[in-house]
Amino acid sequence: MPELSERKKQILANVIDLYIKTGEPVGSKGLIAATGMTCSSATVRNEMNELDSLGFLEQPHTSAGRIPSQKGYRYYVDNLMQDKSVDDLTKRLIDAGISSAVGDPEKLITRSRELLADLTKCACVSTAPVGDATLIRKIELVPVGAHTAMMVLLTSNGILKSRLCRLDSEMSVDVLEKFYNIVQNFFIGRPAGEISPASIQTIAASVDCDYFTILPLMAAVSELAGSTNDSRLILGGSSNLLSLKDYGDRAISLLEFLNKKEPLNDVINSSNGLLDVRIGTENRYKQLEDSSVIVSKYSVNGDNTGTISIIGPTRMDYETIIPSVRYLSDLVGKLITQALEE
Amino acid sequence: MPELSERKKQILANVIDLYIKTGEPVGSKGLIAATGMTCSSATVRNEMNELDSLGFLEQPHTSAGRIPSQKGYRYYVDNLMQDKSVDDLTKRLIDAGISSAVGDPEKLITRSRELLADLTKCACVSTAPVGDATLIRKIELVPVGAHTAMMVLLTSNGILKSRLCRLDSEMSVDVLEKFYNIVQNFFIGRPAGEISPASIQTIAASVDCDYFTILPLMAAVSELAGSTNDSRLILGGSSNLLSLKDYGDRAISLLEFLNKKEPLNDVINSSNGLLDVRIGTENRYKQLEDSSVIVSKYSVNGDNTGTISIIGPTRMDYETIIPSVRYLSDLVGKLITQALEE
């Protein structure tokens, strides 16, 4: 990355700030008017020209102002942006917004997602905490009818999974007792990831109990345990993106893209580090080429990690959004850890 | 409602069918070309003119073809549309689509919503079954830490609600036992709607137990019981509406409208009868003036009702969508009832 003169840096930063604010290409005169710089427009023009050849700015067409290129945004985020901490008002908004959900992990995540989408006017994606360290805390079988029961599985992350299951034979006290025995001996306290359809079969065969009676229950355990590792990816606030002029018609295909689980999951999961900012084509998907994605990880109990992410136009207000996302995701991690504390 | 001649009825039906198919205003020549009617275009013009003065058709402008008015759609849905049953392919698609979720109420509703949104290319809204007859089936307190526990409440509809709760004192065996006693005596088998913050207080005061220890638990029960009656309104497939030319720019404000819980809830709940079709301004909301809403109720155990609804442009394919919605919602009702059967 070439070293830029102080003035170039300042001009680049100003152009980006102004463009983020107005959405219009920034011209030399307009830049001076908006920032009160002391040099003349011709000087700015010369500098902008060089920033253009260096690839930090680009022109929509010959006689328009400049807009930041992807490289420009990257340089801005890495070097120019003032990495201020979250401002006081936002902090209070966040604290107040999630206060009603502090004790409950699921609610907390939901509220945070909604809140952040509102604050940033972007789409927001949340995932529940998952990890190898997810232990099975409790499995409960709640009878619903003579042949049916709701199976409820609680993990060490406070994530609850449930599923109705049906037995061929009657759900007798005897069956229940045997089931709870197996649960106690083989499942409680074990990592959810260890439970596979194969291991289930072995266990079902090894216990002193009718194989075909207990098998549907074991299968249900296996399914629930498996599903603890799907990360409960949920998208919110996507309609915020619709009214942005940045996207125009392309908002439609963007929304259709975001509504598909698999690619979105891939986008979120391919992030590095605690807080990852990916600009434009740094996201591998064509549909995100004029969007930026900010993924922030939070950790629960030091082991399991979930994410809170923002998806919006490359022309998003990085300077305020990044601190907000970081603050909120830290908070979520801490609060969930605390809620689950002994 | 004035009685129309057979030919007028036929022309009206044909115009609407064609307009639904093409989205373009229908002219006299085009109508004859598309339907193979035997009279001349001049005759059709005369008839259309009368249908126009009667209010069943309207012209976007003087020299364009006709499009159905709201009154026209209403007459079509009530009198002209062939109320065929769902076609074979659709039936198979639906059956196959939900087969993996048959035994589990929550999954079943989710799959149905997604499926119907795909089939109809419209937005689809589902609600879980609720009603005065919703009984509390089970309340379970799953310890998570020394001071915290996950409370799980299961209703007779198979709907599961959960919430983490925190005690000031330790969650001793003694406390748990007393709690389960209260649950058994006061809650199990009772309608969820009966439980109010006031009744909770009375109960907490009346039992032989430390009031301040048991109160947080009682409060949690009250909250969960109260939330069983929120209908879990969920919207899916709304991005389908974006690419429809019917809406143009207005798609944005429509989506923003649909993403708000309260008005959407109102729209769904203000429906009458088992299957309600509301066209354009028959919906009380300005934002729905060029949309139609189809609300179909399903019932579980004969008492509790949920809904599956379609929201799309007034120019939707009523003839195939209505039977699909009806078929699917009946199926959902039956399957949930069956899953919960003794």
Place this chain on the structure above:
DNA sequence: TTTAGCACTCTGATTAGTAGAGTGCTAATC
């Protein structure tokens, strides 16, 4: 009652013209 013929109307697409914003270059100035 139906139909052929025709004048009329309105839209939507295309073209031409214009004002304005912004640039890059040159030459003068600090």
Place this chain on the structure above:
DNA sequence: GATTAGCACTCTACTAATCAGAGTGCTAAA
């Protein structure tokens, strides 16, 4: 050598004008 004023040039966004086409309503004949 860096900065700046001046200017010719370019490109867009907007407006107005034109025109073909689709469709109508009306009249008069069948």
